[in-house]
Amino acid sequence: MSETRLTHTQVDAITEAAAQWCMRLHEPDCTEQEREAFAVWLKADPLHALEYEAMLDIWDVSEHLPRPAKVIALPGRQPHSTWRRLGIAAAITLLALPLAAYSGWQLGWVPNAYERLEASSSMKTVTLPDGSQVELNLGTQLTFSNYKDQRRVNLSKGEAFFKVRHDASHPFVVQAAEGRIRVTGTQFNVWRYEDQVRVTLLEGSVLVTGNQNLSGDGLRLEPGMQARYKAGDYTPQISQTYADTPDLAWRNGKLVLDNLTLADALPLINRYLDTPLVLADNATGKLRIGGVFNTHDINQLVTSLPKVLPVYLSLNQDGKPIINGRPGN
Incomplete structure (x- = not known):
């Protein structure tokens, strides 16, 4: 059975669709329905996913293209959004054409x-x-x-x-x-x-x-x-700081909390959690915590909080865990 080959027109259509999806998904007003439609498009063909990954790379490159002194916004668009659309179009051109890419490298516009x-x-x-x-x-x-x-x-x-x-x-x-x-x-x-x-x-x-x-x-x-x-x-x-600063303990798979307030400790803890913890109030945030924990099992630290501090955990309306101080503390 012979392998089906796409025409240049078909490949160009997929590339254009990937570019449009990339720009649309980065817009702040992108709807949930659009994101669901994108998921359907992405799964429809393995080439769609490959082209979209390539487009994400181009999107990152377009962030650093030299910006013109004045950008005229398209109707309904902010100037920054307009520039990113122009930038991604320029990046696609520069990366797709060898001569343009070489010129872009010489000018410091495009990475090699x-x-x-x-x-x-x-x-x-x-x-x-x-x-x-x-x-x-x-x-x-x-x-x-x-x-x-x-x-x-x-x-x-x-x-x-x-x-x-x-x-x-x-x-x-x-x-x-x-x-x-x-x-x-x-x-x-x-x-x-x-x-x-x-x-x-x-x-x-x-x-x-x-x-x-x-x-x-x-x-x-x-x-x-x-x-x-x-x-x-x-x-x-x-x-x-000092040579054995706890800030580098992660390289050994450890999280070191050196008598920190909960307010200061939460950003260090939350980076390892799928759902971040939230403080109920400022008073709870002033409680202090210390210890050495495994970065691969920070959930164990979360479940142990009520055992080592005068706090209890609850969920807010969004399902996020809240750290509450116990009354009287």
């Missing part, structure tokens, strides 16, 4: 190497195309793009430890939330949960800014220093 990395149920160590190494904690997602003028990582969630190959003329930049970490060669850890980011430096030096839209390279960290910021911060908060 791109990888999407994810660690879900187990930690992962990967050597990047530039020779740098990255260790991914559980639940981590990031992308790596090698541009002519810089190496770029986008940490969308989770935590990663980087051993960056030194290259002074080709800086290594990590984007996390609204901030940026810039290095040439060093060892450092980046933790991100929602809009919170923590950078811990072991060797070398890094420049950290909490808002990459601001001018300047940011604050310089030396070994034994840590920077924290969240979306909207003007500058990071800098503090001293």
